Each structure stands twice: as C-alpha cells, then as structure tokens.
Amino acid sequence: EDQVTQSPEALRLQEGESSSLNCSYTVSGLRGLFWYRQDPGKGPEFLFTLYSAGEEKEKERLKATLTKKESFLHITAPKPEDSATYLCAVQARINQAGTALIFGKGTTLSVSS
Amino acid sequence: NAGVTQTPKFQVLKTGQSMTLQCAQDMNHNSMYWYRQDPGMGLRLIYYSASEGTTDKGEVPNGYNVSRLNKREFSLRLESAAPSQTSVYFCASSESGKNTEAFFGQGTRLTVV
Numbered sequence: 657e658d659q660v661t662q663s664p665e666a667l668r669l670q671e672g673e674s675s676s677l678n679c680s681y682t683v684s685g686l687r688g689l690f691w692y693r694q695d696p697g698k699g700p701e702f703l704f705t706l707y708s709a710g711e712e713k714e715k716e717r718l719k720a721t722l723t724k725k726e727s728f729l730h731i732t733a734p735k736p737e738d739s740a741t742y743l744c745a746v747q748a749r750i751n752q753a754g755t756a757l758i759f760g761k762g763t764t765l766s767v768s769s
Numbered sequence: 770n771a772g773v774t775q776t777p778k779f780q781v782l783k784t785g786q787s788m789t790l791q792c793a794q795d796m797n798h799n800s801m802y803w804y805r806q807d808p809g810m811g812l813r814l815i816y817y818s819a820s821e822g823t824t825d826k827g828e829v830p831n832g833y834n835v836s837r838l839n840k841r842e843f844s845l846r847l848e849s850a851a852p853s854q855t856s857v858y859f860c861a862s863s864e865s866g867k868n869t870e871a872f873f874g875q876g877t878r879l880t881v882v
Contacts, residue, residue, distance in 0.1 A: 688869075688870075690870055690871075692873075697876075698875060698876070699773075699859055699861075699873035699874050699875050699876050700812070700859070700873045701873075702870045702871075702872065705870055743811075743812070745812075747869075750814070750817065750825060750827065751825055754800060754817070754819030754820075754825070754865070756800075756802055756814050756817050756827065757802075757812075757814075757861075757871055758814070759804075759811050759812040759813075760811060761809065761810065761811035762811060
C-alpha cells in the first residue's frame with residue numbers, strides 16, 4: 657500500500673534557525689514526490705516536484721532533496737513568513753484509469769521573530 | 770487566471786440535507802480530483818476523474834457522488850449529509866500522465882449539524 661509519513665507533526669523555530677522536515681514514503685514505482693505549502697484557510701500551493709533519488713531543488717530559503725526512501729525539506733534561515741503547513745505527497749496509481757496524489761498529514765512550521 | 774474555483778466557500782447543512790459542491794478549472798486539464806481535509810488526517814482522496822466522462826472512487830467515497838459535467842467542471846454531491854462529513858473540501862486539477870503537479874482550489878468549509 658502506498659503511504660507517506662511526515663515528521664515532526666509540528667516544529668517551532670526562531671527566525672534564522674535552520675532545520676529540516678522529513679517525508680518518508682513507500683510506493684510501488686515512484687512517479688514523483690511533491691511538496692506543497694498550505695496557509696491557514698487556503699488551498700495547498702505547489703512548491704517542488706522530485707522525480708529520482710539524488711535530485712535537489714531550491715526556491716528561496718527552501719531546498720528539497722530525495723532519496724530512495726525519503727525526502728527532506730531544508731529551511732535555511734527561516735523568516736516568520738515561512739510559517740505554514742508543509743505537505744508531502746507521492747503520485748500513486750489508483751487503478752488502471754489513472755493516478756492521484758497521496759498526501760502525508762503535514763508538518764506545521766511556526767517561525768517566531 | 771482563476772485556476773481552480775470552488776463554490777461555495779462556506780456552508781452549514783442540517784443532517785439529512787443534500788447539496789452539491791461546484792468546481793471549475795480554466796487550465797484545460799484532463800484530470801480532476803476531490804479531497805477532504807480533517808484535523809490529524811491530512812488530505813484524503815474522495816473521487817477523481819482521469820478525463821471527461823470518467824470517474825473513479827478514491828480512499829473515502831462513501832456518502833458522496835460526483836459528476837464530470839464537461840472538461841472544466843467536476844461537482845461533488847452529498848445526498849444525505851451526516852455530521853461525519855463536516856470537513857474542508859478541496860478540488861484539484863492536473864495534466865494527465867505522470868509527474869504532474871495538481872493545482873488546488875481555495876476549499877469549501879462544510880459543517881453538518
């Protein structure tokens with residue numbers, strides 16, 4: 657069964673204090689691992705897609721990496737505006753008709769000044 | 770560009786009432802999805818449509834029906850609402866094929882009393 661597990665559930669950082677969020681996954685044939693950001697009361701907003709082990713992508717203070725079993729979202733020198741829930745998902749085959757994203761429960765990040 | 774538009778944004782129903790959540794996308798995507806998001810449960814797939822004219826069950830389809838009206842629109846119907854269906858509902862769309870991110874609407878917050 658395809659599964660995504662994120663840790664920690666919640667993370668509190670001081671402004672400038674770098675850290676990492678973890679996403680471990682089991683999927684039969686990885687078609688893509690996705691990171692999203694979700695602000696309160698809003699829909700998830702796409703950040704990155706990673707396709708193969710060893711791949712890395714960066715956007716401002718965020719860097720996503722991928723191994724064969726997990727992905728990390730590294731946050732360097734975070735600012736209060738980085739506070740949000742970060743969601744990890746894998747693209748899984750639902751049936752012969754197609755695929756859909758299977759999500760983890762998310763990590764809620766709070767950055768204080 | 771509107772992206773994915775959901776209506777209504779908020780709704781309160783009494784147990785046993787019915788309603789339809791509307792979703793429309795203007796990105797010419799083939800695939801559309803309905804998810805629900807509950808505290809501690811993450812995003813769970815209710816139904817999806819790989820292309821116009823097809824629909825398939827996701828992880829939690831019981832109590833729901835869907836209609837892919839045309840390529841742009843994908844509606845979710847609750848025939849007899851129950852308090853367990855209190856949730857935030859998100860519609861999403863994506864290109865067909867693998868390795869394609871999904872774009873989400875802003876959500877419908879539904880309360881069943």
